Amino acid sequence: MEIYAPGGPKPEYRVLNEDGSVVGRVPDLPEDRFIDMYRAMVLARTFDERALNLQRQGRIGTYAPFSGQEAAQIGSFAALEKDDWVFPSYREWAGLIYHGFPMDRALLYSMGHPAGAQAPPDLRVFPVQIVIASQLLHAVGAGWACQLRGERSVAAAFFGDGATSEGDFHEALNMASVFRVPVIFFCQNNGWAISVPVSHQMRSATVAQKAVAYGIDGVRVDGNDVLAVFEVMHRAVEQARSGGGPMLIEAVTYRLGPHTTADDPTRYRDEAEWKQWREQRDPIHRYRKFLEKRGLWDEEKESALREESRRSVDDAVLRAESHPKADPSAVFDHVYGSIPPDLARQKNDLMGRTIQGKGAGA
Amino acid sequence: MRQLTMIQAVQEAMRMALESDERVMVLGEDVGRNGGVFRATEGLQARFGEHRVVDTPLAESAIVGTAIGLAVAGMRPIAEIQFLGFIYEAMEQIAGQAARVRFRSSGQYTVPMVIRAPFGGGVRTPELHSDSLEALFVHTPGVKVVMPSNPRDAKGLLLAAVRDPDPVLYLEPLKLYRAFRADVPEDWYEVPIGQAGVVVEGDDVTLIGWGPTVPVAVKAAEAARERWGYSCEVIDLRTLAPMDTAALVASVEKTGRAVVVHEAVQTGGVGAEVAARIAEGAFLSLEAPVARVTGYDTPYPPPAVEDAWLPGVDRVVEAVRRTVTF
Numbered sequence: 001m002e003i004y005a006p007g008g009p010k011p012e013y014r015v016l017n018e019d020g021s022v023v024g025r026v027p028d029l030p031e032d033r034f035i036d037m038y039r040a041m042v043l044a045r046t047f048d049e050r051a052l053n054l055q056r057q058g059r060i061g062t063y064a065p066f067s068g069q070e071a072a073q074i075g076s077f078a079a080l081e082k083d084d085w086v087f088p089s090y091r092e093w094a095g096l097i098y099h100g101f102p103m104d105r106a107l108l109y110s111m112g113h114p115a116g117a118q119a120p121p122d123l124r125v126f127p128v129q130i131v132i133a134s135q136l137l138h139a140v141g142a143g144w145a146c147q148l149r150g151e152r153s154v155a156a157a158f159f160g161d162g163a164t165s166e167g168d169f170h171e172a173l174n175m176a177s178v179f180r181v182p183v184i185f186f187c188q189n190n191g192w193a194i195s196v197p198v199s200h201q202m203r204s205a206t207v208a209q210k211a212v213a214y215g216i217d218g219v220r221v222d223g224n225d226v227l228a229v230f231e232v233m234h235r236a237v238e239q240a241r242s243g244g245g246p247m248l249i250e251a252v253t254y255r256l257g258p259h260t261t262a263d264d265p266t267r268y269r270d271e272a273e274w275k276q277w278r279e280q281r282d283p284i285h286r287y288r289k290f291l292e293k294r295g296l297w298d299e300e301k302e303s304a305l306r307e308e309s310r311r312s313v314d315d316a317v318l319r320a321e322s323h324p325k326a327d328p329s330a331v332f333d334h335v336y337g338s339i340p341p342d343l344a345r346q347k348n349d350l351m352g353r354t355i356q357g358k359g360a361g362a
Numbered sequence: 363m364r365q366l367t368m369i370q371a372v373q374e375a376m377r378m379a380l381e382s383d384e385r386v387m388v389l390g391e392d393v394g395r396n397g398g399v400f401r402a403t404e405g406l407q408a409r410f411g412e413h414r415v416v417d418t419p420l421a422e423s424a425i426v427g428t429a430i431g432l433a434v435a436g437m438r439p440i441a442e443i444q445f446l447g448f449i450y451e452a453m454e455q456i457a458g459q460a461a462r463v464r465f466r467s468s469g470q471y472t473v474p475m476v477i478r479a480p481f482g483g484g485v486r487t488p489e490l491h492s493d494s495l496e497a498l499f500v501h502t503p504g505v506k507v508v509m510p511s512n513p514r515d516a517k518g519l520l521l522a523a524v525r526d527p528d529p530v531l532y533l534e535p536l537k538l539y540r541a542f543r544a545d546v547p548e549d550w551y552e553v554p555i556g557q558a559g560v561v562v563e564g565d566d567v568t569l570i571g572w573g574p575t576v577p578v579a580v581k582a583a584e585a586a587r588e589r590w591g592y593s594c595e596v597i598d599l600r601t602l603a604p605m606d607t608a609a610l611v612a613s614v615e616k617t618g619r620a621v622v623v624h625e626a627v628q629t630g631g632v633g634a635e636v637a638a639r640i641a642e643g644a645f646l647s648l649e650a651p652v653a654r655v656t657g658y659d660t661p662y663p664p665p666a667v668e669d670a671w672l673p674g675v676d677r678v679v680e681a682v683r684r685t686v687t688f
């Protein structure tokens with residue numbers, strides 16, 4: 001009798017140590033790419049902190065902060081091209097903004113404005129997915145379509161550790177494996193699914209090892225090491241593009257903020273754990289040390305970047321807040337390809353009301 | 363009497379159920395350590411332990427599916443779906459399984475379980491957190507569907523649901539969780555499943571609502587009285603399946619007119635079922651067509667435009683006027 005036994009965790013793939021020193025193979029990239037990624041990380045953090053403030057001031061609604069996950073997101077998006085398909089969850093703004101999703105739209109999303117769910121037409125970015133794990137299947141379908149149509153593009157699904165408990169996760173991995181679909185399953189294991197720690201979400205030692213059961217490759221990478229994430233994602237994308245099939249990537253990272261602005265992590269999370277990640281494992285700090293050691297970065301560049309990031313976030317806030325107000329009657333226009341008579345009547349009803357009844361609402 | 367909010371009443375009912383019967387357990391996402399994202403299960407895990415108040419993995423189909431097995435094998439599970447919009451994940455387990463176990467086994471096996479889920483609009487939630495999906499389950503024989511509109515009913519209906527021998531979907535209008543406090547008796551009491559309540563008595567027209575639209579109907583009744591002197595009766599359906607047809611018919615036989623108000627989309631909604639029952643049971647008393655004031659036939663819209671979409675007091679008042687002056 002041979003028993004398949006669960007193994008211990010494989011080591012996380014790393015390029016940089018926590019102090020920014022090189023412990024692996026640095027990806028072969030031009031200098032400006034290195035710097036670009038850093039700039040994107042700082043901009044993202046600035047955006048995230050600002051968004052939290054805006055929510056507290058009541059200027060945007062519920063928001064899911066990503067601070068702490070910048071390396072995982074920017075490293076992975078850096079390996080994607082514009083015509084690759086992207087299926088994000090609600091916590092992907094760092095990666096999406098780096099990919100070309102305008103910051104003001106990201107803010108509009110949290111303002112509850114329908115425009116916030118629309119990516120610019122030159123991107124293949126699906127609207128933010130709220131339902132945990134659903135988008136994995138869509139990514140499999142999109143990757144499959146690329147394969148069937150002979151396109152070079154691949155599809156990438158982004159999701160969290162909690163998502164791996166849903167049936168959709170397992171169905172997606174199996175389906176992708178059976179049809180050798182060019183899709184990358186990018187899991188940000190940020191330690192928590194709202195109040196539930198990974199250790200309670202699953203008894204397997206890693207997310208990555210779940211790939212083995214489906215006959216696909218799985219990798220566990222230090223999600224706070226942007227170069228390691230890039231390298232792993234790059235390899236997965238190359239494999240998918242060249243017909244080698246799907247890959248599951250587990251980026252081990254940490255959600256520094258609350259689950260969303262409606263959440264209070266002090267109810268369930270140990271302060272010491274949070275402190276350790278914040279003070280010793282910050283992905284931006286680590287990468288900055290690396291750049292400094294390479295002579296690519298210094299204090300002067302840093303303060304200029306911070307100032308510039310602050311200004312572009314200010315601009316985005318201004319653009320979002322001066323965006324035309326959402327038109328309630330437009331909700332009828334996108335239910336079907338053409339509006340059925342009954343719905344047209346309902347649209348008229350609502351329009352009559354919003355014009356005549358200003359402020360008279362419930 | 364002491365006053366509680368609806369969320370406190372829900373919490374208290376679960377606490378009493380857990381105390382009174384050791385087969386009762388609570389399971390769902392974030393219900394344990396965190397006490398539920400709305401605090402419905404606040405303090406329960408600390409009090410009853412991790413085996414009776416269980417943080418499950420993030421898997422709705424698994425929560426409901428295992429709750430079926432638990433119930434069949436002697437437990438009394440109260441499963442929480444974090445938001446009703448995520449119940450689609452568990453649809454097969456509810457409609458294809460829980461609802462049919464008794465039927466399939468000719469009564470050999472039964473599923474005494476409760477599924478709680480918050481829902482409802484007007485609170486600026488992200489997508490799929492607000493949708494009213496009660497019609498899906500009213501259309502599923504074998505499942506009972508209840509929906510409280512106030513703290514007192516919230517406790518009494520939940521206790522009745524826990525004692526009920528069949529699967530009960532207990533839907534919680536999240537806008538009302540902390541909207542107001544009301545008298546809630548401290549001891550165990552049950553609001554019978556299958557009984558509507560008369561919230562306001564009146565003679566000219568019957569307003570029928572459930573959950574979040576009950577306060578809307580009450581306000582509309584007040585407005586119609588002030589403006590035109592109409593006397594509106596307001597009925598809180600409370601149980602959507604099995605529906606209290608007798609209460610609807612009795613009221614409309616008195617008033618001759620009816621306006622149904624629900625947040626769910628109009629087409630195929632429970633309002634249509636209510637209208638049909640009134641037409642069947644009180645046809646000769648009707649002086650006007652039964653009016654429906656509902657959500658429009660679109661997916662629940664994003665927060666920036668939801669107020670215009672929701673059936674508000676002004677739309678109900680207008681329907682009352684139209685019905686009375688028909």
Ligand SMILES: Cc1ncc(C[n+]2csc(CCOP(=O)(O)OP(=O)(O)O)c2C)c(N)n1
Nearest residue numbers: 091130131132160161162163192193194448
């Ligand atoms: C199907 C479904 N169930 C429940 C929820 C409520 N919910 C939103 S986020 C979340 C936790 C997700 O955790 P994880 O997958 O680790 O992603 P993270 O939020 O950590 O990025 C839950 C339970 C949901 N959105 N969808």
Ligand SMILES: [Mg+2]
Nearest residue numbers: 160161192193
């Ligand atoms: Mg997580």
